[in-house]
Amino acid sequence: MSKEQLEKIYQKRHAVWTLKNTPSRELRSIVSCEVVNPCRAIDLGCGEGYNSIYLALNGFDVTGVDISENAIAYAKENAGEHGVNIDFRSIDLLDNLDELGKFGFGFEWALLSQIMPEERKRYMKNLAKIIKEDGFYFSYSFNIKSEGFGGSKKGKYRTEGATGLPVYCPPTEETRELIESTDFKIKMVGKDIKFRDNNGVIHNGNYFLSKRTR
Numbered sequence: 644m645s646k647e648q649l650e651k652i653y654q655k656r657h658a659v660w661t662l663k664n665t666p667s668r669e670l671r672s673i674v675s676c677e678v679v680n681p682c683r684a685i686d687l688g689c690g691e692g693y694n695s696i697y698l699a700l701n702g703f704d705v706t707g708v709d710i711s712e713n714a715i716a717y718a719k720e721n722a723g724e725h726g727v728n729i730d731f732r733s734i735d736l737l738d739n740l741d742e743l744g745k746f747g748f749g750f751e752w753a754l755l756s757q758i759m760p761e762e763r764k765r766y767m768k769n770l771a772k773i774i775k776e777d778g779f780y781f782s783y784s785f786n787i788k789s790e791g792f793g794g795s796k797k798g799k800y801r802t803e804g805a806t807g808l809p810v811y812c813p814p815t816e817e818t819r820e821l822i823e824s825t826d827f828k829i830k831m832v833g834k835d836i837k838f839r840d841n842n843g844v845i846h847n848g849n850y851f852l853s854k855r856t857r
């Protein structure tokens with residue numbers, strides 16, 4: 644995924660995937676049920692920052708990172724409007740992440756779908772370095788069934804979304820194997836979870852809540 648393409652999308656506020664003031668239902672559920680408790684957390688590919696803001700309002704010490712500088716500028720403004728202090732940074736999560744330190748919770752909503760297969764192992768290795776032992780990693784990404792990206796007949800590589808950006812939509816098992824190929828153990832799976840974007844289009848995806856083992 645090129646940074647330029649993403650900056651273009653974020654030339655305007657409210658990208659098609661940004662659910663303004665509405666944090667992910669799954670995030671609300673794992674926080675309100677105390678599956679994950681307040682700690683140092685990172686919102687991976689935070690976009691305009693609404694999930695980061697939810698975490699900060701619920702007692703987490705939050706760092707939000709996104710490759711797009713435009714998205715980070717909106718995220719900072721949005722956090723200011725909500726009166727929360729969040730460390731937002733423009734970073735490519737495929738680069739060296741040593742400067743970020745360690746986190747007890749990594750939250751990721753739909754970023755993995757923009758990381759192509761040849762980059763996914765590197766991404767997971769990076770995550771394993773910044774999530775501390777016994778820390779949690781939540782990942783939601785689109786799967787092969789995703790109607791919003793053209794349906795399963797289109798295969799794994801799609802450009803059928805509203806933005807035309809390349810999106811990778813593998814079978815659920817492929818994502819499971821990727822996560823378990825590093826130091827994460829999957830604790831909870833949500834299969835075929837539907838996500839409605841700002842155009843009302845429904846996408847099918849899975850989530851995995853994992854724990855860093857060693």
Ligand SMILES: C[S@@+](CC[C@H](N)C(=O)[O-])C[C@H]1O[C@@H](n2cnc3c(N)ncnc32)[C@H](O)[C@@H]1O
Binds near residue numbers: 710
């Ligand atoms: C589908 S959007 C989801 C944004 C946000 N999580 C939300 O729910 O609104 C994926 C986000 O990942 C960011 N992204 C893509 N590749 C990235 C990378 N290599 N490093 C950091 N951020 C990246 C994009 O700029 C975009 O904001």
